[in-house]
Amino acid sequence: MSVTIATKFRSKCHVYGDHIDTDRIIPGKYTKTLDLSSLAAHVLEDLDPNFKNIVKVGDILVAGTNFGCGSSREQAPLALKKSGIAVVIAQDFARIFFRNAINIGLPVLELGAHDIQKGSELEIDLKEGIVKDLTASKIYTATKLPNIMIHILGEGGLVNYLKKHKNYSL
Amino acid sequence: MGQTISEKIVSNHVGKKVYAGEVVVTEVDGVMATDTTAPLALKAFKEMGGNRVFDPNKFALIIDHAAPSPNERIANLHKLMRDFAKEQNSTLFEIGEGICHQIMVEKKYVKPGQIFIGADSHTPTYGALNAFACGVGSTDLAAVMLTGKIWLKVPHSIKIQCNGTLQKGVTAKDLILFLVGKVTVSGATYQAIEFCGEAFEGLSLSSRMTIANMSSEMGAKTGIVHPNGLQLDYDFVSTTPDKNANYIKSFEFDVSDLEPQVSAPESPDNVHNISNFEGTKIDYAFIGTCCNGRLEDLDIAAKILKGKKIHQDTRLIIAPASQSVLLDGISNGSIATLIEAGASLITSGCGPCVGTHQGVPADGEVVISAANRNFRGRMGNPNSNIYLGAPSTVAASALEGEITNPKKYLS
Numbered sequence: 001m002s003v004t005i006a007t008k009f010r011s012k013c014h015v016y017g018d019h020i021d022t023d024r025i026i027p028g029k030y031t032k033t034l035d036l037s038s039l040a041a042h043v044l045e046d047l048d049p050n051f052k053n054i055v056k057v058g059d060i061l062v063a064g065t066n067f068g069c070g071s072s073r074e075q076a077p078l079a080l081k082k083s084g085i086a087v088v089i090a091q092d093f094a095r096i097f098f099r100n101a102i103n104i105g106l107p108v109l110e111l112g113a114h115d116i117q118k119g120s121e122l123e124i125d126l127k128e129g130i131v132k133d134l135t136a137s138k139i140y141t142a143t144k145l146p147n148i149m150i151h152i153l154g155e156g157g158l159v160n161y162l163k164k165h166k167n168y169s170l
Numbered sequence: 171m172g173q174t175i176s177e178k179i180v181s182n183h184v185g186k187k188v189y190a191g192e193v194v195v196t197e198v199d200g201v202m203a204t205d206t207t208a209p210l211a212l213k214a215f216k217e218m219g220g221n222r223v224f225d226p227n228k229f230a231l232i233i234d235h236a237a238p239s240p241n242e243r244i245a246n247l248h249k250l251m252r253d254f255a256k257e258q259n260s261t262l263f264e265i266g267e268g269i270c271h272q273i274m275v276e277k278k279y280v281k282p283g284q285i286f287i288g289a290d291s292h293t294p295t296y297g298a299l300n301a302f303a304c305g306v307g308s309t310d311l312a313a314v315m316l317t318g319k320i321w322l323k324v325p326h327s328i329k330i331q332c333n334g335t336l337q338k339g340v341t342a343k344d345l346i347l348f349l350v351g352k353v354t355v356s357g358a359t360y361q362a363i364e365f366c367g368e369a370f371e372g373l374s375l376s377s378r379m380t381i382a383n384m385s386s387e388m389g390a391k392t393g394i395v396h397p398n399g400l401q402l403d404y405d406f407v408s409t410t411p412d413k414n415a416n417y418i419k420s421f422e423f424d425v426s427d428l429e430p431q432v433s434a435p436e437s438p439d440n441v442h443n444i445s446n447f448e449g450t451k452i453d454y455a456f457i458g459t460c461c462n463g464r465l466e467d468l469d470i471a472a473k474i475l476k477g478k479k480i481h482q483d484t485r486l487i488i489a490p491a492s493q494s495v496l497l498d499g500i501s502n503g504s505i506a507t508l509i510e511a512g513a514s515l516i517t518s519g520c521g522p523c524v525g526t527h528q529g530v531p532a533d534g535e536v537v538i539s540a541a542n543r544n545f546r547g548r549m550g551n552p553n554s555n556i557y558l559g560a561p562s563t564v565a566a567s568a569l570e571g572e573i574t575n576p577k578k579y580l581s
Contacts, residue, residue, distance in 0.1 A: 019355055019356065019437065021437075021545045023525075023543075023545040023546065023547050023548050024545065024546060024547065027525060027547045027550070027552075028206070028235075028524040028525045028526055028548070028550070029524075029525050029526050029550050031206055032205065032206060032209070032235070032236055032243065032244045032247055032526065033209075033243060033247075034209055034210070034213060034247070046546050046547040046552040047546075065356055066355060066356035066359060066389065069355055069356065069389060070291065070543065070545060071206075071290075071291045071543075072207060072289055072290050072291040072293075072305045072306060072307050073206060073207070073307070074207070074210055074307035074308040074309060075210070078210075092356075092359065094356070094359060094389055095359060095360050095389065095391055096291055096305055096306060096307055099306060099307065099310055100306075100307035100308075100309070100310070103307065103309040103310055103313075104309060146193055146323065147193075148193060148321050157309070158214075158218075158309045158310065158312075158313055159214050159217045159218050159309060159312075162218040162219075162313055162316060162317070163217070163218050163219050166219075167317055167319070168195045168313075168317065168319060168321050169195075170193060170194075170195060170321070
């Protein structure tokens with residue numbers, strides 16, 4: 001990875017379940033704005049109204065299967081990023097959310113199966129795709145991203161990638 | 171090696187045979203964004219150093235998600251879109267012209283065999299036209315506006331074959347709800363769906379759009395209806411799969427005994443026969459959206475409500491999918507019938523489906539909607555409950571004030 005973003009993270013994690021849809025990540029009524037910091041005030045509010053009060057910069061979000069299903073709103077990963085979330089880990093992601101997150105430079109990792117518990121301390125090496133659950137003393141290996149996504153993420157997102165390269169290269 | 175419809179369409183675009191799992195960069199035939207996704211896309215486009223859109227004739231902006239503007243913040247975003255379209259000499263569809271997906275099909279922005287990218291998750295709707303259409307977010311869209319290209323992984327395909335013909339009073343919406351229930355909200359994630367079999371062959375273009383539209387409720391990248399029986403008012407070349415095409419999964423159902431289906435709160439795949447919910451009191455009924463706001467949907471509701479009044483404790487909101495649908499519904503009398511029955515007509519567009527305006531439900535209220543999503547808070551209030559059904563079910567339920575099987579009104 002031609003690194004312009006951090007690739008190592010260590011923080012406490014917030015854990016939620018399966019099928020967290022984009023309406024729950026950021027309700028549609030708040031999405032129509034270019035004031036991106038306003039999104040953080042409503043992040044996950046229909047799932048856990050207290051989340052926005054307890055999330056700290058650098059925290060990690062962990063979920064089950066099909067995270068980010070529903071709409072194409074890029075405001076969903078943006079809301080998480082603006083709230084301070086540094087990485088999202090899920091068993092798997094809905095495809096538009098997955099692309100959106102990489103495109104805005106929010107790292108996402110797929111761990112086929114995991115039993116990471118709320119509040120656990122995680123250490124992540126993005127380059128190696130390794131997630132260490134320090135609390136439970138377990139190590140997980142994430143699914144490898146396609147090369148093009150690694151490059152986009154490495155540039156900090158698709159805007160920077162295209163500003164630099166002008167076009168896609170595989 | 172045989173190819174699926176998706177593999178063929180992508181192969182035709184990249185100039186060589188490609189198969190599921192390969193990552194390609196392909197040119198696209200069309201691209202669009204709405205007032206939910208365009209503002210961020212335009213911002214990203216400028217930040218990428220974008221000056222001119224790759225081809226203004228293949229690019230459209232549509233103001234449909236919050237149209238007309240409900241507040242000054244959104245009014246300013248609409249203005250941003252209008253200014254951009256003027257600057258680029260490209261097309262912008264104004265408030266009231268309709269929902270992006272309806273317009274793209276009606277105005278022939280998308281045609282069979284094409285690759286179309288839309289910044290809206292229901293872009294797979296164009297699979298009704300035997301096209302390969304994917305939804306993306308704003309920054310991906312900005313990149314297409316800049317380059318005319320997108321990178322994508324050629325998807326594996328799931329084949330869904332439905333045999334038999336639907337009973338009278340059972341519609342394409344019932345069929346697709348049934349399938350979403352079987353496949354589940356994540357059953358087709360990253361994959362393409364091919365819909366084939368007798369049950370789809372007799373369907374109108376509008377009904378095919380309802381089917382393809384809800385591919386996204388199964389997580390699919392795209393959902394393509396087999397072209398058998400597809401009728402368009404122009405010549406087209408259809409794409410069919412090879413006999414030895416490779417499918418990652420196949421489903422086969424006989425749907426000749428299918429009953430009307432209802433999806434209960436708060437996931438589109440929570441689908442059951444309507445008999446499970448008959449008698450559930452409803453406060454609010456809604457017919458519209460990219461899933462079910464077309465003329466045949468208004469017509470079937472009008473047929474049920476003709477000469478009658480909706481239940482006194484129920485309100486019914488109608489949002490035609492486009493201005494053209496509205497005008498046709500005026501011409502054939504369906505709009506008058508619905509209004510005489512007590513319906514409230516709102517601007518063509520997404521209406522209350524996205525929870526921004528034009529009919530947010532109150533705390534504790536129960537909604538029966540012809541839309542495609544019933545996630546918590548979807549219509550703007552997390553303390554309301556949304557059931558999904560066919561327009562016929564919504565109309566019959568508005569009439570009786572409770573979830574009602576429409577078959578008795580359609581014999």
